[in-house]
Amino acid sequence: TSLTTTIGGRTFDNCMMNAAGVRCQNKQDLDALVASSAGAYVTKSATPQKRAGNPSPRMHTLPKGSINSMGLPNNGLDYYLDYVIDDQRKRPDATNFLSVAGTSLEDNLAMLHQIQESEYTGFVELNLSCPNVPGKPQVGYDFDRVNTVLDKVFEFYTKPLGVKLPPYFDLVHFDQIAAILNQYPLTFVNSINSIGNALVVDPQTERVAIRPKGGFGGIGGASVKPTALANVRGLALRLKPEIKIIGTGGILNGVDVFEHILCGASMVQIGTQFGYEGTPLFDRLAKELREIMNQKGYTNINEFRGKLKTFD
Numbered sequence: 525t526s527l528t529t530t531i532g533g534r535t536f537d538n539c540m541m542n543a544a545g546v547r548c549q550n551k552q553d554l555d556a557l558v559a560s561s562a563g564a565y566v567t568k569s570a571t572p573q574k575r576a577g578n579p580s581p582r583m584h585t586l587p588k589g590s591i592n593s594m595g596l597p598n599n600g601l602d603y604y605l606d607y608v609i610d611d612q613r614k615r616p617d618a619t620n621f622l623s624v625a626g627t628s629l630e631d632n633l634a635m636l637h638q639i640q641e642s643e644y645t646g647f648v649e650l651n652l653s654c655p656n657v658p659g660k661p662q663v664g665y666d667f668d669r670v671n672t673v674l675d676k677v678f679e680f681y682t683k684p685l686g687v688k689l690p691p692y693f694d695l696v697h698f699d700q701i702a703a704i705l706n707q708y709p710l711t712f713v714n715s716i717n718s719i720g721n722a723l724v725v726d727p728q729t730e731r732v733a734i735r736p737k738g739g740f741g742g743i744g745g746a747s748v749k750p751t752a753l754a755n756v757r758g759l760a761l762r763l764k765p766e767i768k769i770i771g772t773g774g775i776l777n778g779v780d781v782f783e784h785i786l787c788g789a790s791m792v793q794i795g796t797q798f799g800y801e802g803t804p805l806f807d808r809l810a811k812e813l814r815e816i817m818n819q820k821g822y823t824n825i826n827e828f829r830g831k832l833k834t835f836d
């Protein structure tokens with residue numbers, strides 16, 4: 525049973541990888557992903573300069589997932605661009621993802637110009653959905669800003685690029701965001717980012733769980749899977765077929781991977797659970813997905829991608 529998948533003309537021997545932000549901030553993390561059975565890696569979302577991020581405690585684990593308000597801590601674009609270019613020289617046949625999350629249009633354009641001029645030939649994931657930079661609304665929830673950003677980007681950027689989107693909660697919003705995205709030569713769309721600005725309370729101490737923003741942060745893990753599947757399916761039904769979908773959110777087991785692919789995902793990313801389990805996760809998920817595929821008689825993931833049934 526094959527878990528290979530193709531996006532933007534690049535073939536990945538495994539349809540599973542990490543989600544940006546989790547165990548991908550420094551060279552050691554990324555080397556571990558390279559050494560793992562993950563089909564690719566994505567780097568921690570970069571800003572032009574190194575950032576310390578929000579004050580701790582800024583991440584808290586829950587039985588049903590996690591809450592975080594990291595605040596975009598990262599080593600700066602140069603660090604990650606150097607890493608992916610060095611890796612590309614060593615492994616020219618591998619395709620990976622460089623995530624960028626400027627806190628302004630100018631920063632995003634400056635970073636993409638730098639990447640465009642570089643020898644990097646891999647994918648860029650433009651993060652339009654960081655919920656945790658105080659005072660900075662998520663671009664993904666302002667449709668005019670999404671249009672403006674993509675207009676400006678595709679004036680000059682010619683390498684394969686996708687966007688990381690926040691979860692939407694209204695079918696009209698699926699219609700609106702898909703109508704915008706379908707106008708651009710996007711290689712992929714990654715859905716979903718964490719469910720932003722949730723609140724976790726500790727009833728013992730009667731206090732919030734994390735320090736930044738009065739305790740408000742993005743939720744990941746098991747509890748977000750129904751929202752993640754809805755967004756993957758909602759976009760799969762609306763986006764032009766050349767825009768592939770990366771499914772992220774609520775993946776703990778092989779069955780969750782299967783469900784994301786059934787809803788239309790070509791690749792899946794794992795965040796919260798990868799944070800807990802580390803790279804052995806990818807071996808476990810592949811084994812579990814293969815078991816499901818064998819039971820159902822599928823030999824590759826193309827046979828069931830997007831084949832979710834409805835009652836009608």
Ligand SMILES: O=C(O)c1[nH]c(=O)[nH]c(=O)c1I
Nearest residue numbers: 593594595596654656718742
């Ligand atoms: O707080 C973060 O660093 C963060 N946290 C998230 O849950 N999603 C994001 O895109 C980011 I950039």
